[in-house]
Amino acid sequence: xxxxxxxxxxxxxxxxxxxxxxxxxxxxxxxxxxxxxxxxxxxxxxxxxxxxxxxxxxxxxxxxxxxxxxxxxxxxxxxxxxxxxxxxxxxxxxxxxxxxxxxxxxxxxxxxxxxxxxxxxxxxxxxxxxxxxxxxxxxxxxxxxxxxxxxxxxxxxxxxxxxxxxxxxxxxxxxxxxxxxxxxx
Amino acid sequence: xxxxxxxxxxxxxxxxxxxxxxxxxxxxxxxxxxxxxxxxxxxxxxxxxxxxxxxxxxxxxxxxxxxxxxxxxxxxxxxxxxxxxxxxxxxxxxxxxxxxxxxxxxxxxxxxxxxxxxxxxxxxxxxxxxxxxxxxxxxxxxxxxxxxxxxxxxxxxxxxxxxxxxxxxxxxxxxxxxxxxxxxxxxxxxxxxxxxxxxxxxxxxxxxxxxxxxxxxxxxxxxxxxxxxxxxxxxxxxxxxxxxxxxxxxxxxxxxxxxxxxxxxxxxxxxxxxxxxxxxxxxxxxxxxxxxxxxxxxxxxxxxxxxxxxxxxxxxxxxxxxxxxxxxxxxxxxxxxxxxxxxxxxxxxxxxxxxxxxxxxxxxxxxxxxxxxxxxxxxxxxxxxxxxxxxxxxxxxxxxxxxxxxxxxxxxxxxxxxxxxxxxxxxx
Numbered sequence: 001x002x003x004x005x006x007x008x009x010x011x012x013x014x015x016x017x018x019x020x021x022x023x024x025x026x027x028x029x030x031x032x033x034x035x036x037x038x039x040x041x042x043x044x045x046x047x048x049x050x051x052x053x054x055x056x057x058x059x060x061x062x063x064x065x066x067x068x069x070x071x072x073x074x075x076x077x078x079x080x081x082x083x084x085x086x087x088x089x090x091x092x093x094x095x096x097x098x099x100x101x102x103x104x105x106x107x108x109x110x111x112x113x114x115x116x117x118x119x120x121x122x123x124x125x126x127x128x129x130x131x132x133x134x135x136x137x138x139x140x141x142x143x144x145x146x147x148x149x150x151x152x153x154x155x156x157x158x159x160x161x162x163x164x165x166x167x168x169x170x171x172x173x174x175x176x177x178x179x180x181x182x183x184x185x
Numbered sequence: 186x187x188x189x190x191x192x193x194x195x196x197x198x199x200x201x202x203x204x205x206x207x208x209x210x211x212x213x214x215x216x217x218x219x220x221x222x223x224x225x226x227x228x229x230x231x232x233x234x235x236x237x238x239x240x241x242x243x244x245x246x247x248x249x250x251x252x253x254x255x256x257x258x259x260x261x262x263x264x265x266x267x268x269x270x271x272x273x274x275x276x277x278x279x280x281x282x283x284x285x286x287x288x289x290x291x292x293x294x295x296x297x298x299x300x301x302x303x304x305x306x307x308x309x310x311x312x313x314x315x316x317x318x319x320x321x322x323x324x325x326x327x328x329x330x331x332x333x334x335x336x337x338x339x340x341x342x343x344x345x346x347x348x349x350x351x352x353x354x355x356x357x358x359x360x361x362x363x364x365x366x367x368x369x370x371x372x373x374x375x376x377x378x379x380x381x382x383x384x385x386x387x388x389x390x391x392x393x394x395x396x397x398x399x400x401x402x403x404x405x406x407x408x409x410x411x412x413x414x415x416x417x418x419x420x421x422x423x424x425x426x427x428x429x430x431x432x433x434x435x436x437x438x439x440x441x442x443x444x445x446x447x448x449x450x451x452x453x454x455x456x457x458x459x460x461x462x463x464x465x466x467x468x469x470x471x472x473x474x475x476x477x478x479x480x481x482x483x484x485x486x487x488x489x490x491x492x493x494x495x496x497x498x499x500x501x502x503x504x505x506x507x508x509x510x511x512x513x514x515x516x517x518x519x520x521x522x523x524x525x526x527x528x529x530x531x532x533x534x535x536x537x538x539x540x541x542x543x544x545x546x547x548x549x550x551x552x553x554x555x556x557x558x559x560x561x562x563x564x565x566x567x568x569x570x571x572x573x574x575x576x577x578x579x580x581x582x583x584x585x586x587x588x589x590x591x592x593x594x595x596x597x598x599x600x601x602x603x604x605x606x607x608x609x610x611x612x613x
Contacts, residue, residue, distance in 0.1 A: 026378075026380075027378055027379065027380035027382070027400055027402040112404060114404070114405070120537075121514065121516065121530075121532070121537060122474065122493075122516040122517045123385050123386070123559060124443070124474045124486075124517070125473055125486055125517075127385075127429050127430075127443075127450070127473070128443070128450035128471040128473045131426070131449070132471075135445075135448075135449070152426065153426060153445075154404075154405035154406065154427045154445075155405075155445075156383075156405075156406075157385075157406075159383035159385065159401060160383065160401075166578075180404070
């Protein structure tokens, strides 16, 4: 299946390469190499018939279920911030502690923390502000003993709002840090 | 599907038409002129002798280009053609009120190609201002029209025209993002990259063959460099954390980027292939939105002083110097092509507007009357600034002249357009 898709995309790429105009690239088809993200092997000297399994981190069965269980605090993944603020409010302390405990119990599990902002102002400056929110969540987790190697803080800036109206309640919902676990990003 | 676009595509690249056509289903950018210059020069573009043999009249393109610049008033001379080599009836041209007139001849050449000859005349002084001859395939009437408009613009203003340049922007329709490339007049839109995740901050390489941009396709911001003619792309920066705000060095070899691998957002430079990362500057706050000036300075946004303001630092290193002092929010700096002025976005009482700063006199001028302006980008001749804004809750592109007088709006029928970048002059 995957092979068929690859073949199709290769044919498509060939067709496109034959055009004199700028061809279209589909980001959803993957393809571009990404550094530092996976433990996959590099391309040099590889036997193409072999499949190297990549362990993206496995947790104990009970632990993983808790991440999705609406009754578990671990299913809650968002920390909301005040306007122009990068301080985690005390109401999120229990949430941060629960996730720290989970990460400590599952050292192979990794977390991607995505910082977000509201829509007002420059996209790139907002990206930098969102990073401060993600970094605040990361710092709170490392202070509780979570290894830096398990955590990556990144920013989505204003690009992925959870709410898209231009209103104060909407902007408040978009000033947040989201915690994603291995397999979710 | 627009039948004419398909026909043009089929003629242009047989066999590729269907592949490309699927990328063009949405969105031709439509340009509206919303403000013009104070003293527009009256100019007539006569119908060219023989141009009725082409699929579309070259002179329609020339007139639309010159009109859109806001610097010229088009004078109608009627349908009878005026050839490049025939004597010009100056009295008739003057009686219509035109100070200059372009005449031309299109003649069949070998291999189905055509030769186009153009002559520009000053109808007051009754002298020729020069001429140009070029070869074209019948489907190149747009490109040919843009080149003629560039020639006339340069003869009449003394500055190069930008009608043959291209622009890049991001079109968002529903949850789909497309990085598109179009001619400066919005025509010929083509999709370079399609994604379900956001794409921001496209930046043209100085030679116009590549775009650097930020794509979120791997759930985090990663900087790519993409060759437009081949679709080949490579990761230029994907370090732990966020990677963003690419800006090309004038030599086209290195990029300034913003990385968070060592903490807060800071400026670095990398080779276009992603190798050779180096720190460019450091501060205790956010440093972002670098933009390289022709004089070797890098302008950027920093909140090191408490609020976001514009600073500059020599690309070779040294201390950063603060550039903006008025207001509490000045971001997204772009130096003009001659390095003498700077445009940026300033917040004025809750409105975000494009502002021009003359670096020598320190005078500032708000250029726009819109209120959600973002991402300014200079035309390569420095005359116009393209930017993103919002009207009626939709993202549109707009352009304003460096003196604030000429205004245009570029929008699509459905969808949001944002993140524009004006490409360099094509290299022939």
